[in-house]
Amino acid sequence: MNVSLLEVQSIRKAFPGVVALADVTFNLKAGEVHALVGENGAGKSTLLSVMNGLIAPDSGEIRIEGQPVVLSDPTVALANRLSLVHQELVLCPNLSVAQNIFLGREPAARLGGNNRAALNRMARELLDEIHVSLDPSRPVCELSLNEQQIVEICRALASRPKVLIFDEPTASLNDDQVGHLLAVIRKLKASGLGIVYVSHRLGEVLDIADRVTVLRDGRVVGTRDVADLDETALVSMMVGREHKPGQSAYKERRQGSVALEAKAIGKAGVFDDVSLEVRAGEIVGIAGLLGCQREAVARAIFGASSIDRGEIRVHGKRAPLRSPRDAIAAGIAFMPADRKGEGLVLPMSVGDNLGLTILRRFGRLGFLKRRQKNASANDLVRKLAIKASGLSQLASQLSGGNQQKIVIGKWIARGGDIVIAEDPTRGVDVGAKFEIWRAIQGLADEGKAVLLLTTELQEMMDACDRILVMSRGRITGHFQREDFSAEAIAHCFVA
Incomplete structure (x- = not known):
């Protein structure tokens, strides 16, 4: 894992009244899962938007495979084989699962238009990779939020990226689906893909990541090997104080009618x-x-x-x-x-x-x-x-x-x-x-x-x-x- 697929160097971004990112630096290697963690408001979403071309940084540089790039919009990021799985869904509700997955990359039919059978077959193969039974022809508007998240993940995988960014990909998934997704990520990692992984589920981060970079108030607190961390130490880095596991959320109370x-x-x-x-x-x-x-x-x-x-x-x-x-x-x-x-x-x-x-x-x-x-x-x-x-x-x-x-x-x-x-x-x-x-x-x-x-x-x-x-x-x-x-x-x- 010596090749840096992605380098983020001294990125700064300010909005009126707040500095969202201040001198943020980290790198991603081939065949690595690098997690970004931090409390809400730490700057993770802004950093992902910069890396995906949604927001231009005020200063700093991004390199992909050693070459400086200006990611002016998400299409430029995709052209550089960098793909983002959004936490907030950006799907077309009236199109089918398959059409959403391959939007803009549909296989052409012999007489023009789209080859619907080929589109559904390709979508089925991607869905099978993460062990999800979902009808490729079903309109997205009929799906639950969990199922729509699966479609979002498959759409990012369809571009066959070198760098894949996951923004809270399991937030709407149950434990069984999380297990399948993490297995897919391990397979992608083994193929040499570089993966940036953002999640508030710290047990999941410690399970899947090789390294973790912690952000707090728009700054990098530190980057550590997962082998040197446990959940208590990781939370302490995030919040800036010693973390003591809290008591159960349950509270017995009197019930009425x-x-x-x-x-x-x-x-x-x-x-x-x-x-x-x-x-x-x-x-x-x-x-x-x-x-x-x-x-x-x-x-x-x-x-x-x-x-x-x-x-x-x-x-x-x-x-x-x-x-x-x-x-x-x-x-x-x-x-x-x-x-x-x-x-x-x-x-x-x-x-x-x-x-x-x-x-x-x-x-x-x-x-x-x-x-x-x-x-x-x-x-x-x-x-x-x-x-x-x-x-x-x-x-x-x-x-x-x-x-x-x-x-x-x-x-x-x-x-x-x-x-x-x-x-x-x-x-x-x-x-x-x-x-x-x-x-x-x-x-x-x-x-x-x-x-x-x-x-x-x-x-x-x-x-x-x-x-x-x-x-x-x-x-x-x-x-x-x-x-x-x-x-x-x-x-x-x-x-």
């Missing part, structure tokens, strides 16, 4: 005979592998899709939830995993996003009581420790963890008795995770019923009072807290 109940609900071809209940002050998780349809159940409860049979009850009364508007009126909040696509309005400010669910509260005769609205938003910023320059800062400029806190905050402002949280810690660092779990526990402490979906089983076991398991659209397991076992729960994944 049943707030949410689904009775034998079903949707043709998606899920069937799903029954569940969540009490006031209780956190109930739904675990399952990719394609188990738990996300479809959650969205049906929120009125985002219809059910064909069964019924949903709120506080014991039948609630015909035909739309999210109906669900919100019934006191149900939904925190989606896709915070940028569904949870936030990115071009709007922090303050305006926090006030989205309660605008009527601050309106009078067509005018907005901005002072009262801002006071409410400032209270949420303090309560959730949202790091922003002020209420006027755009949501798009915040780190992923702070964006997720805004999603939580706007529903705290709304009130209501039932909260559905879908992958609330997806793609956020260890510090932000703690704060997010504390906020969710706070909702349960206030007597709210919380239905939790997360791809990280250990986090679910740490936080929940009960766990349901789904497989192939049906409930296959039900565990009380005293019976929690990763092995027993995983056994129900394929029941």
Whole structure:
């Protein structure tokens, strides 16, 4: 591993009021996995954008195989065989899986147009490489967030790069899919590919990486061989202080009456005979592998899709939830995993996003009581420790963890008795995770019923009072807290 495929030398990038990167230097060798880690706001996303040609650095240099390059846009990066797997999806929802994977590189048919059969066959081969059973002809708009992440990964692999950058590639994947992906990365590494790997899952980083570079406040703290690190030492480098493993997120509390109940609900071809209940002050998780349809159940409860049979009850009364508007009126909040696509309005400010669910509260005769609205938003910023320059800062400029806190905050402002949280810690660092779990526990402490979906089983076991398991659209397991076992729960994944 002596050849440097990629060299980043003294990169600096400043935005109004903040230095995002200051003299950042690291290198990537052939046949190496080099991880970049740091808390949200450390500068990782800015550095990846510079390396992919999305942002021009103020100073510094990038070399690929020893030659200086000016990566003026992502097409130039691709021409230099540098490919990025985005954390935030950039797919065309109305095109098929295969069309998205080979967009711009479609095989031509004899009489013009695209050779659809060849396109699907090529996509199937890539999907087989990471052991995913996904129909190449299926429109991306019909896929879950997890499945869309798989398509994003395959699209980057389709360019057959020399340098492959993974930005939180497993944030939406379950343990089984993570294992398959890491196996693919090892195979790519063995072929001589250089891989830059960004992840907040530190156990995963220590498992797959050869070296780790830690960023903090836009600067390189240090680069270390993984063989010389453990998770405690790595977190200490990230946060700048000694790390002591925290206590479990679980907190026993008094539970009230049943707030949410689904009775034998079903949707043709998606899920069937799903029954569940969540009490006031209780956190109930739904675990399952990719394609188990738990996300479809959650969205049906929120009125985002219809059910064909069964019924949903709120506080014991039948609630015909035909739309999210109906669900919100019934006191149900939904925190989606896709915070940028569904949870936030990115071009709007922090303050305006926090006030989205309660605008009527601050309106009078067509005018907005901005002072009262801002006071409410400032209270949420303090309560959730949202790091922003002020209420006027755009949501798009915040780190992923702070964006997720805004999603939580706007529903705290709304009130209501039932909260559905879908992958609330997806793609956020260890510090932000703690704060997010504390906020969710706070909702349960206030007597709210919380239905939790997360791809990280250990986090679910740490936080929940009960766990349901789904497989192939049906409930296959039900565990009380005293019976929690990763092995027993995983056994129900394929029941």
